[in-house]
Amino acid sequence: MNSTFNSPTIQEWLSGRSEELLSEHKASVFRRADKMFAWLMGAQWLFGIILAVVVAPYAWEGRIRSLHTHVWVAVLLGGALSALPIALTILRPGTALTRHVIAASQMLWSALLIHLSGGRIETHFHVFGSLAFLSFYRDFRLLITATVVVASDHLARGVLWPESVYGITNPEWWRFLEHAGWVIFENVVLTAACVQGVNEMKQVSKARAESEALAMVDREKTVELDAALEALKNQQEKLVRTEKLAAVGQLAASVGHELRNPLSAIRNAATFIAKRTGTEKAQEAIGDARVPQFFTVIDRELTACSRIISDLLDFARERPLSLSSCPLYSLVEDAISVVPPREGVTIRNEVSEESPVPQLDRDQFRQILINLVQNGSESIPAGARGEVVVQCEGGDESPWRITVTDSGSGIPKEIVSQIFQPLFTTKTKGTGLGLAIVASMVQRHRASIDVTSQPGNTQFTITLPANAAAVAA
Amino acid sequence: MDQIRILVVDDEAGLRTTLAANLELENFAVVEAANGVEALDCLSSESFSMIISDMRMPEMNGLDLLREVKQRTPEVPIVLMTGFELEEMIDQAVNEGVFTILTKPFRIEDILEVVRRATRSSVLVVTEKECGSRATAKATLDGAGVPTQMVVNRDEALELIGTGGTDVCLVELCGDSAAREMIGRIRERDATVSVIAVSPPLDSEAMNQMVATRPFALIEKPIEARLLLQTIVRARGPRSNA
Amino acid sequence: MSATSRLRQRLVLGVLTVLWTGAIVGGLAALNRYKSTPGEIGTLPSQWPQSTSVERDEKVPTLVVFAHPLCPCTRASMTELGKLLDRHSTEVRTVIVAMKPSEGGDEWSRSALTETADRLPNATLMQDLDGKEAERFGAKTSGTAALYDPAGRLLFHGGLTIARGHEGDSPGVKQIRALLKNQDSTTRNTPVFGCSLLTPELAR
Numbered sequence: 001m002n003s004t005f006n007s008p009t010i011q012e013w014l015s016g017r018s019e020e021l022l023s024e025h026k027a028s029v030f031r032r033a034d035k036m037f038a039w040l041m042g043a044q045w046l047f048g049i050i051l052a053v054v055v056a057p058y059a060w061e062g063r064i065r066s067l068h069t070h071v072w073v074a075v076l077l078g079g080a081l082s083a084l085p086i087a088l089t090i091l092r093p094g095t096a097l098t099r100h101v102i103a104a105s106q107m108l109w110s111a112l113l114i115h116l117s118g119g120r121i122e123t124h125f126h127v128f129g130s131l132a133f134l135s136f137y138r139d140f141r142l143l144i145t146a147t148v149v150v151a152s153d154h155l156a157r158g159v160l161w162p163e164s165v166y167g168i169t170n171p172e173w174w175r176f177l178e179h180a181g182w183v184i185f186e187n188v189v190l191t192a193a194c195v196q197g198v199n200e201m202k203q204v205s206k207a208r209a210e211s212e213a214l215a216m217v218d219r220e221k222t223v224e225l226d227a228a229l230e231a232l233k234n235q236q237e238k239l240v241r242t243e244k245l246a247a248v249g250q251l252a253a254s255v256g257h258e259l260r261n262p263l264s265a266i267r268n269a270a271t272f273i274a275k276r277t278g279t280e281k282a283q284e285a286i287g288d289a290r291v292p293q294f295f296t297v298i299d300r301e302l303t304a305c306s307r308i309i310s311d312l313l314d315f316a317r318e319r320p321l322s323l324s325s326c327p328l329y330s331l332v333e334d335a336i337s338v339v340p341p342r343e344g345v346t347i348r349n350e351v352s353e354e355s356p357v358p359q360l361d362r363d364q365f366r367q368i369l370i371n372l373v374q375n376g377s378e379s380i381p382a383g384a385r386g387e388v389v390v391q392c393e394g395g396d397e398s399p400w401r402i403t404v405t406d407s408g409s410g411i412p413k414e415i416v417s418q419i420f421q422p423l424f425t426t427k428t429k430g431t432g433l434g435l436a437i438v439a440s441m442v443q444r445h446r447a448s449i450d451v452t453s454q455p456g457n458t459q460f461t462i463t464l465p466a467n468a469a470a471v472a473a
Numbered sequence: 474m475d476q477i478r479i480l481v482v483d484d485e486a487g488l489r490t491t492l493a494a495n496l497e498l499e500n501f502a503v504v505e506a507a508n509g510v511e512a513l514d515c516l517s518s519e520s521f522s523m524i525i526s527d528m529r530m531p532e533m534n535g536l537d538l539l540r541e542v543k544q545r546t547p548e549v550p551i552v553l554m555t556g557f558e559l560e561e562m563i564d565q566a567v568n569e570g571v572f573t574i575l576t577k578p579f580r581i582e583d584i585l586e587v588v589r590r591a592t593r594s595s596v597l598v599v600t601e602k603e604c605g606s607r608a609t610a611k612a613t614l615d616g617a618g619v620p621t622q623m624v625v626n627r628d629e630a631l632e633l634i635g636t637g638g639t640d641v642c643l644v645e646l647c648g649d650s651a652a653r654e655m656i657g658r659i660r661e662r663d664a665t666v667s668v669i670a671v672s673p674p675l676d677s678e679a680m681n682q683m684v685a686t687r688p689f690a691l692i693e694k695p696i697e698a699r700l701l702l703q704t705i706v707r708a709r710g711p712r713s714n715a
Numbered sequence: 716m717s718a719t720s721r722l723r724q725r726l727v728l729g730v731l732t733v734l735w736t737g738a739i740v741g742g743l744a745a746l747n748r749y750k751s752t753p754g755e756i757g758t759l760p761s762q763w764p765q766s767t768s769v770e771r772d773e774k775v776p777t778l779v780v781f782a783h784p785l786c787p788c789t790r791a792s793m794t795e796l797g798k799l800l801d802r803h804s805t806e807v808r809t810v811i812v813a814m815k816p817s818e819g820g821d822e823w824s825r826s827a828l829t830e831t832a833d834r835l836p837n838a839t840l841m842q843d844l845d846g847k848e849a850e851r852f853g854a855k856t857s858g859t860a861a862l863y864d865p866a867g868r869l870l871f872h873g874g875l876t877i878a879r880g881h882e883g884d885s886p887g888v889k890q891i892r893a894l895l896k897n898q899d900s901t902t903r904n905t906p907v908f909g910c911s912l913l914t915p916e917l918a919r
Contacts (some may be wrong), residue, residue: 041678042917055787055790055880056787056788056880057787058785058787059787060783060785060786060857060910060911061910061911061912062783062816063816063818063819064815065785067601068747068787069746070787070880073742073746076742076743077739077743077746080735080738080739080741081739083735084732084735085729088728091724091728092728096724097728097732101732104736105739108739108743111743112743112746115746115881118787118790118791118880118881118882119878119880119882121880121882144805146765153743157747158665158817160747181859244894257556259489260556260577261485261488261556261577262487262576263577264488264554264578264579265485265487265491266578267491267578267580268488268491268494268495268581269487269491269494271495271580271581272489272491272494272498275498276498299580302578305578306578319560320560322700322703324690324691324692324700324704325680325691325692325693325781327684327691330687330905336607336783337712343645353681353684353685354684354685355683356677356680357680357684357691362707372757389669396677410515412795415648433697439627464499
């Protein structure tokens, strides 16, 4: 498992987190033990009072009895001895002050209980029992405090009232060591237990930190995986859409292609018949003015068919660029000449004849201009007056900016982002491919196109990399 | 004037007959052939001013026919009609000297325009004395089988243009800026002639001056053969295609 | 909780802890002193008093122990006495003189102490009405023990415990043991820890 955590940052985090967890664990151990001792202190006080009352309730002077000192001692000194520890467990649970006070107090309770029980040997066991209880904290330093308290008490009494400790006025020098020896014996064992306990806690904390890290890594991985899956799904969908579109495009292209011959023949035939029936003699014979009119209709509709097929084929086919120097003024003139005129719509070529000459695929760029200009022209409402203007700036040092601006009704904000999508159209007629073709051709020139639109002013801007850069490329 | 004879080759009867009929209305003499083999037969027994052929035909397609014609009667211009052909086929046709390419469906006016050009088809190449052996345009065109005439003298060039036998004029420049006004003069002489300027790379001022003379196209040296041929083919096609 | 009030709380706790330590230490010191304060030892006659009704043994030494039956501290004395007699009952004759006031009830004659005393080997329990015998022997504090040899000479008098109500090896018991073995020892008297046998107004 450790091989997952090779990076130093993770190691750092792990050691920090396991320290955190260890502190938390220790703190909860301390608080638990504090609570236990609070109850114990209370119980000891009660026990002390009962002991005093049972063992030595009264002191006698002949016939006169008074409440035995032991009872007072049990209530007052015992109460005081328990009071601060209990107060600290309420006010400051888990702190070092609390548990060291408890340790001292507990050992003094041993002393007190021994006194109250009249020096009973069995009561001495309380000392060793207390030391063991203190190890519940798993903090070996408490044993030091306890031992110091016991030793001080011993020492003080040994110096001042030796009989009370050892039973004789002049104890042998080694008696102290005998007592100390027992205490040291227990302390050693308990310290080992405490240290081991803490080590186990450390192990547990480390393991918990590691499992947290694993869970985190896992979660991150899951999130990453989810994101990747999401992205993959999107890509797949896009791919399917693109493929569908391509398939449809191919189908349309092949249909369009097949249609070219029949349309050619129809056109040729219609032209012939129109000419033949267009002579004065023939018109007299027919006597219906609609005949020549309808030939115009045929011609117009055939042109429309032709355009639709061109659109489909342009869209389906990716023609590689064949670049040549294309003076913009004449290219724009060319394009404008192909766009069918509409009443009230003026198309102006404001490209300067002196503007720098870009390297373009002439056919494709002409198609771009035709589509944009026609689009602009058609956006002017029927019957209204309007204009479409083609301008150009830049070229030598800065990129070219070729703009086609129309004074038409504008493109609503919601659909502006969609107009370059294939098959998107707001017109009732048309393939919806015109702008998509423009976009893809522009892209092939490594240029970009964008549009801004308000009612009365719509502007398409094509940005071509500057000559200097292009030549260098 | 002799009636202009046109050979129309197309395996699809509808297209062929209607096209032929329209051409006849314009007083051209039209012969129809249903396939390449028939066409070559006709060619061997009669002479034609030009050939109009479909690209896609069984047994012998338009490209093969082009090659055959270039071998037998290279001075006869061939126009190929195409629906939607592979780029390579069109490129090859251009490289092998097709007069021009027409995209179906085309208007009859377009084909008539092309026919008028084809009847006086030759490329006039005007170079400058300074170019000398560096004049490469003619070499390129010869290699492709495009009939060309080359002159060095400007006045001679203008005369030839005046006779009306040229539809495309290539002006090859090698540095003299005064030669640029040549283009303007040619256009004055005959506005229907397409002028293609071929020159070494120019700075922007010179470029602007060049552009102001309104050439059909501007090609920078070193000449890319394909580009040159394509430009000529385009110049010869209907203006709505150009 | 703001930093200053937290600091104040810490200060208060610190001061309280110090005060508490002082109180505890003081309390324990006082307790120890109380425990180590002996009662009046009283002067016992060096010769067996004639007027006493306590019977003296002719062959072995007699140990007379004066006890207040209700004194809790004396229980420890009894325990020590028991330990002593466990080993040396045949070498000594023990009489426990238990005081009883004339108006005292049953609890005086039948206390835990008297029952313990009863069970001691080679020992007799004697009721001492109004502490007359104690008076004759000059014993003032419960737990006073006096050892007389068969001839009636006072060998030792003092307490059997080291502190008030505290069991454990005491110099008094040690000395009695030594005397019973006819080994001389230097100490003659030990302090007696116990309740006063005398009612205050009867105190001399």
